[in-house]
Amino acid sequence: MPLVDNFDYNNVGAEDGLTTFEVSLANATTAVMTFDVAYAQYSAAYSDTLRVDISTDCGATWSPSGYLKGGLDLATVGANTAEFSPANATDWRKDTVDMSNWIGSSVLVKFVNINRYGNNLYLDNVNIDAVVGLEQPDKLGNVAVYPNPSAGLFNLELRGVEARNVSYMLTDIEGRVLINQVVNAGNNYRGLIDLRQSPQGVYLLRLVTESGSRTIKLVRL
Numbered sequence: 001m002p003l004v005d006n007f008d009y010n011n012v013g014a015e016d017g018l019t020t021f022e023v024s025l026a027n028a029t030t031a032v033m034t035f036d037v038a039y040a041q042y043s044a045a046y047s048d049t050l051r052v053d054i055s056t057d058c059g060a061t062w063s064p065s066g067y068l069k070g071g072l073d074l075a076t077v078g079a080n081t082a083e084f085s086p087a088n089a090t091d092w093r094k095d096t097v098d099m100s101n102w103i104g105s106s107v108l109v110k111f112v113n114i115n116r117y118g119n120n121l122y123l124d125n126v127n128i129d130a131v132v133g134l135e136q137p138d139k140l141g142n143v144a145v146y147p148n149p150s151a152g153l154f155n156l157e158l159r160g161v162e163a164r165n166v167s168y169m170l171t172d173i174e175g176r177v178l179i180n181q182v183v184n185a186g187n188n189y190r191g192l193i194d195l196r197q198s199p200q201g202v203y204l205l206r207l208v209t210e211s212g213s214r215t216i217k218l219v220r221l
Helices: none
Strands: 015-019 030-039 049-055 063-070 093-098 106-114 121-131 135-138 141-146 153-159 165-172 177-184 188-194 201-209 212-220
Touching (some): 030 049, 030 201, 063 093, 106 121, 141 212, 177 188
Antiparallel strands (some): 030 093, 030 121, 049 106, 141 153, 153 188, 165 201
16 A cells, blocks of 8 residues: 655655546446545644646646645544554545546546655555446436436436336446445336445446346445
8 A cells, every 4th residue: 555654754854646547437327435544643733735637648747636634634543753654444534535626537546645745655455437428328228327426415316217126236346336226117117226325435236137138337425
């Protein structure tokens, strides 16, 4: 996992970046980046900052993504005057960056550490999830899930379904089942998927009938 050793790095104000490979959002309708971060302040006076920048011209120029956290906003654990190393899952936090402004482009993402001689900063599990087409005809008919991404409530619409009964299963990215039920579509169906009590991240919705199946990514902001 990437690490910035701010604990031993005394160059206040210095910026150091870690750049991803290029990701195409050319055909995306929605796009969100998630990543895990772990960080401890050394103290309120010695506290570092993380910024995320975006480039659409192969790194020639960079624009702020809107993600800028430092001090207590960035910290995932309490201040620590010893060298920080995450030891538990609770030392980590999943953060989200909305990539909607860059749909239609190919992008590079740069994680920028701004040093203040604080403590170690860790990153892991960087994912950019793009949804291509919210409504596409297939053997299930027209399937629409919106808004996607969402703060927790998703509308699910099925139109022109060949089968009367549709089973759907919702899982998190690690495969844990959150919803598993059968609905009577009757050619058309509309319902709500409620993830307001679930953490931010990516979820998978699998719809199945005897005439076809489909899997859709849901992004919970």
